[in-house]
Amino acid sequence: MNRGIFNHDIWSDVVKFRIFFYLIGNAVSSKEGIQQDGVHVQQGQYLRSLRNLQDDLAYREGKGNKKKVYPLTTLRRKLKSLENDGEITTKLTDSGTLFTVVNYASYQGLQGSENEIVAQKRHTDGTPTAQKEEPKPKKKRYVYDEKQIALAGLLWKKVKVNVPDMKEPNMESWANTIERG
Known part of the structure; x- marks a missing residue:
């Protein structure tokens, strides 16, 4: 996770931060994406219903360790705030809401990693592949x-x-x- 998040406005809003961090943590990391419930979910996206998201974000509080959940109205308001801030986009599908984390790669520190992956490619016998001369x-x-x-x-x-x-x-x-x- 990019440490710039600690200097971001989102850090001071606990509920908004938990939602955003949860979306980043569960977003598809594979460059090719995945197929889920008939929907192609791309890198940086997460497919989930709001009710399931509500359950996922449940927490325990107090002496009795009582389970608490955020009301759906709170989730919708915080998600809308994240959208207005340009941090996520949402799209309704038949399988749930498709959340897209804007600039996902920057939060994951993935920018520039493609060159590192290319440099690590090897033949099936384990020897490095020939690399073209990079400027x-x-x-x-x-x-x-x-x-x-x-x-x-x-x-x-x-x-x-x-x-x-x-x-x-x-x-x-x-x-x-x-x-x-």
Whole structure:
């Protein structure tokens, strides 16, 4: 999980955070996706009914360790808030709600991992496959990590809502500014 989540507004809303974290944790991680109840569920998506989600998020509280569940109205309100924040999208299907975590790869730290996977491919006999000569990467002008890129993306979402005609900025530059901030 990307540690930028601790600096995100969602961290201060326990119910919203639990829902979001649960969706990320249960979203399909396979690049190819999976077939579930007649629905192709892609990477970063999770198919679940609201009632089952309500049960999944149940918790124990108090001396009697009594089971508590969030009311469906609370779940709907928090899910709508996550949608309005641009963190998830939802789509109703015959099998339940298809939740999509926006920017799933950035929360999983999966960006750039495809090159690592290609580099690890081997023949069936265990010897490395021949790799084409990759050009040497250019020196980075910016110093930042995935946390700053994620925060820059979140900031851009907020700015875009208020200034819809604004051209998308250089996220690396924003991330660098956040790093130096």
